[in-house]
Amino acid sequence: MAAATAAGAAAAAAAISLFAYYLLLRKSGSKLPWTLTTRGNGRRTRRKGLMQAIGNTPLIRINSLSDATGCEILGKAEFLNPGGSVKDRVAVKIIEEALESGVLVCGGVVTEGSAGSTAISLATVAPAYGCRCHVVIPDDAAVEKSQIIEALGAIVERVRPVSITHKDHFVNIARRRALEANIASAQSETNKMQTNGSAHVTVEMLHPKQTNGSEYANTEVPHNGKELCPDSGSKGGFFADQFENLANYRAHYEWTGPEIWEQTKGTLHAFVAAAGTGGTIAGVSRYLKEKNRNVRCFLMDPPGSGLFNKVTRGVMYTKEEAEGKRLKNPFDTVTEGIGINRVTANFMMAELDGAYRGTDREAVEMSRFLLRKDGLFVGSSSAMNCVGAVRVARDLGPGHTIVTILCDSGMRHLSKFFNDEYLANHGLTPNAIGLEFLDQ
Numbered sequence: 001m002a003a004a005t006a007a008g009a010a011a012a013a014a015a016i017s018l019f020a021y022y023l024l025l026r027k028s029g030s031k032l033p034w035t036l037t038t039r040g041n042g043r044r045t046r047r048k049g050l051m052q053a054i055g056n057t058p059l060i061r062i063n064s065l066s067d068a069t070g071c072e073i074l075g076k077a078e079f080l081n082p083g084g085s086v087k088d089r090v091a092v093k094i095i096e097e098a099l100e101s102g103v104l105v106c107g108g109v110v111t112e113g114s115a116g117s118t119a120i121s122l123a124t125v126a127p128a129y130g131c132r133c134h135v136v137i138p139d140d141a142a143v144e145k146s147q148i149i150e151a152l153g154a155i156v157e158r159v160r161p162v163s164i165t166h167k168d169h170f171v172n173i174a175r176r177r178a179l180e181a182n183i184a185s186a187q188s189e190t191n192k193m194q195t196n197g198s199a200h201v202t203v204e205m206l207h208p209k210q211t212n213g214s215e216y217a218n219t220e221v222p223h224n225g226k227e228l229c230p231d232s233g234s235k236g237g238f239f240a241d242q243f244e245n246l247a248n249y250r251a252h253y254e255w256t257g258p259e260i261w262e263q264t265k266g267t268l269h270a271f272v273a274a275a276g277t278g279g280t281i282a283g284v285s286r287y288l289k290e291k292n293r294n295v296r297c298f299l300m301d302p303p304g305s306g307l308f309n310k311v312t313r314g315v316m317y318t319k320e321e322a323e324g325k326r327l328k329n330p331f332d333t334v335t336e337g338i339g340i341n342r343v344t345a346n347f348m349m350a351e352l353d354g355a356y357r358g359t360d361r362e363a364v365e366m367s368r369f370l371l372r373k374d375g376l377f378v379g380s381s382s383a384m385n386c387v388g389a390v391r392v393a394r395d396l397g398p399g400h401t402i403v404t405i406l407c408d409s410g411m412r413h414l415s416k417f418f419n420d421e422y423l424a425n426h427g428l429t430p431n432a433i434g435l436e437f438l439d440q
Helices: 003-027 049-053 063-069 088-103 117-129 143-151 172-192 247-262 281-290 307-313 360-374 380-396 421-426
Strands: 060-062 072-077 108-115 131-136 155-159 238-239 272-273 297-302 354-357 401-406
Touching: 003 307, 049 131, 060 247, 063 360, 063 380, 072 247, 072 380, 088 117, 108 117, 108 172, 117 131, 117 143, 131 143, 131 172, 143 155, 143 272, 172 238, 172 272, 247 281, 247 307, 272 281, 272 360, 281 297, 297 307, 297 380, 307 354, 354 380, 360 380, 380 401
Parallel strands: 072 401, 108 131, 108 238, 131 155, 272 297, 272 401, 297 354
Antiparallel strands: 060 072
């Protein structure tokens, strides 16, 4: 009897606590975890399972930087998404739109060329939609990224870094893998209808949207049964194409941007972020500008990238970096996932007021400063974003609110960005005490 009474009391207490939590959320106007979310275009969508945990990340005050500048510097803690980065939003949006349009079917394989974070997010999310994942990653990316992707059950190809114009650039290889999966699927269907089916299927059989307008997609690809993507149960492939697929931009225009606006109650003065695919800075900047034209939006560009020149001068390269004089792989930076030497379809959607350029040393020193002062263990792109936030704060002056993105944590940067030996070999051993590295 005593046990039953105790159990009943515990159940009653739990029910009262849950009801009190409900009333508190209702009174504060907060969204309940199980309620519908509203997209930026007014449409409402319900996501279930893993996808419920993606987004609605906290916007945290970075105390050390705020106190040092006299501004409120806020970081969108995207590293708290299930896949560990801001790219979870992109993965969800790309896959959902592909499934809705029919270019991807349940059981199909999603392919992507990625330096790491998008690949991890796709490998995390794809199984929740009943799909598989195949990733092509440059072999100079931190090795733990490919290890994570493999642990998530995706196929990983590590390839040497080359120019995007080369047929074996990791993005172009990923595009071919989707074509091969589609060919395998078409061949399987053909074999069901005739015993002596052709062992050669042309790209014209594929869905026209799947080629994405690439010169490397409009070719005949022989299927010899040895490709990495397809198997006997292939349901076709879909190339996610994060750089040119505007689902990337829409993920942030409909999702990240509205969250930032709501979390700041529309009081922010500026937004700053680096760009890789350009989706985050494009979606967020365009949404914020539509809400208030006075919100200033800035790019933070790492070494080796041409976007700073594009934003500030209207041209991608300086005279010394003219086309034909650049190295095939011009990036000389320890940051990963940001910086590019072409204007993507996603980046073209951005509405920017200016740009800043950062250095590897600034990113390394900022990451250690945030760890010491705030307990924030962030990756290279997040650190570069925070460098940009301080630059904006100093230019605008005290009393302003600046928002940036904490893209991912340092957990996937251990072999390079947080490796003492690696940094020492590149002359980047951190030694700053405060923020003096930003004054050099």
